[in-house]
Amino acid sequence: MVTIVDVARHAGVAPSTVSYVLTGKRPVSAETRMRVGESIRLLGYQPHAGARALAGSRTNVLALVLPLREGVHLPVVMRFASSVVTTAREHDMDVLLVTADEGAAGLRRVAGTARVDGFLVMDVELDDERVPVLRELGRPAVLLGHPAVANGLTCVDLDFEAAGARCVDHLVELGHRTIGFLGAPGAVYARNTGFARRTLAGFSAAAMRRGVASTALPAERHRDAVRAVVGTLLRELARMTALVVHNEAVLGLVVECLRAEGRRVPEDVAVVAICPDELAEQLRLTSVRLPADVLGRRAVELLMAKLGGQHPPALTLLPPKLFSRTG
Amino acid sequence: MVTIVDVARHAGVAPSTVSYVLTGKRPVSAETRMRVGESIRLLGYQPHAGARALAGSRTNVLALVLPLREGVHLPVVMRFASSVVTTAREHDMDVLLVTADEGAAGLRRVAGTARVDGFLVMDVELDDERVPVLRELGRPAVLLGHPAVANGLTCVDLDFEAAGARCVDHLVELGHRTIGFLGAPGAVYARNTGFARRTLAGFSAAAMRRGVASTALPAERHRDAVRAVVGTLLRELARMTALVVHNEAVLGLVVECLRAEGRRVPEDVAVVAICPDELAEQLRLTSVRLPADVLGRRAVELLMAKLGGQHPPALTLLPPKLFSRTG
DNA sequence: GAATTGAATCGAAGCGCTTCGAACGTGGTT
């Protein structure tokens, strides 16, 4: 193994000088810098991460805590992870993968053993046991997906309120005057899950503002329930010409049921979905996408800012993007 | 921060003794072991990973190299990653996530900086630039998905040959005497991609052995191509009552096209898919699943064996499992 | 020409751990 001492000897300088060349924490004359750089290249020197961590108390690794249980939309998680790793590498960071089922203990472990400099935590719940632990650990952390927990921590999420509103605006601009909303299962709203409520709030406010007639209903996850809800919607909102769906699990079923009721999609009922892009693509629906890649990038950037001693805003909401797939 | 010296002082022993308690590399009397253990608990001691790596030249981290490009089936990758992390944790290991787009340089980097003890590399191609690098680095590595590259390295994969055969056996037992095979795009076979050929080989051999009529055709990824292939198959293999599909991208289309041709599925044509379980589930098809979780677990176990100085077999093939969803 | 500055570099200490040889008791042996 090539060490910093080897490089120093080869370049005819002290080890500390090599270190300063590498870290840039003290000025080094252009000439020595070049000479040292040359020696590094020649010898193929790569600093020992453990030694660095020990001496410098910085690991250049960040923990990515992912929910890998069933029920989450895996492709989205994956895409997010991917953009996190890519962005982290741009900042010369590596990523340690931690699963959510290790819970708070996992956070304690990787922080306590000085394995990571900071945390990226996805899918944090409202009264999540990890939130207090994260505070206690005092390491920079960025939470994703549930900004409701903020309070001292930094959060990023899609702006669901704007997403709900965006759907209405889009539909109104297309001339629709009566719009339905089909959401998550009732239990989700009861649980006060941030994103579901906020979407609905955005939708309702926009409908009000635009003066369009609207009705919102929750939908359970199985065929009969969906059929019933779609039926109710068509009955109650007789002149409904557009439907916003915020429930990726039943999106396909909704379209099916509409067609079964004799409504053409999108000619009779325009459907706009708030869901992962690929799903909408597959069903050829206009959609507001969840930008997993942007989310990941932004999350890392916020974390790096915190690691750099800055104090980014407690909550960052990413503007939704609507993709029109009409016609 | 609590160090090993603090623990030693608190327990009234030398730091080295604490280390031996922790690692078990030298015998320690039951009494001291208890006393030290108690101090560790009381003080909440957690060893510094960097210091450990530096002194012990072992990081307890393994690199997981994932293909995060488009085109791979994300949920499978995710599930695999999940089981890798879980199993790694059982061996007191952490997992560093590396994306395939870092290529060979990424492997060089994490090995050279002593960040990881070994590699888990998914989706290795036949003439992959990473294979020679992996050899050169000399760290334990386990490759997934393309055992063809073996040669000194350790590989794990699903036994695709057995999978192809299993489908035939299953269908023959149900009474089918004429079976079609619909595979990946032609280019995949031309590229000599391990898994595609092996499945086909297994299928063909089993068909021969069982004495059933069969025809195999490749299928490109778009609707018209699928329609054409299905048409050809129905014409050429007039009495075909069963179809094995090894092409997850067009599976849904195949079923659609069969129905469009007036064949009921599965009454007229029984379809068996070799694909991720969830996809088959969704389409309600009998399938041979790719056991991502078993694969991940086994891969980690093989890697741990290598880290322990053992020499596991160069190739481990996992037996396929067929899930019948008929009726 | 002596004194003062400041940029560039050096040297040594120390981060927290593992590991190896040495030291220490204890019990059994001659």
Next chain:
DNA sequence: AACCACGTTCGAAGCGCTTCGATTCAATTC
């Protein structure tokens, strides 16, 4: 009673790096 052997424990060295105070030397100032 002196000795040996063995199971335990200690102490110190060293892993490769960062960092801080000290040092050097040339450029500036009076």
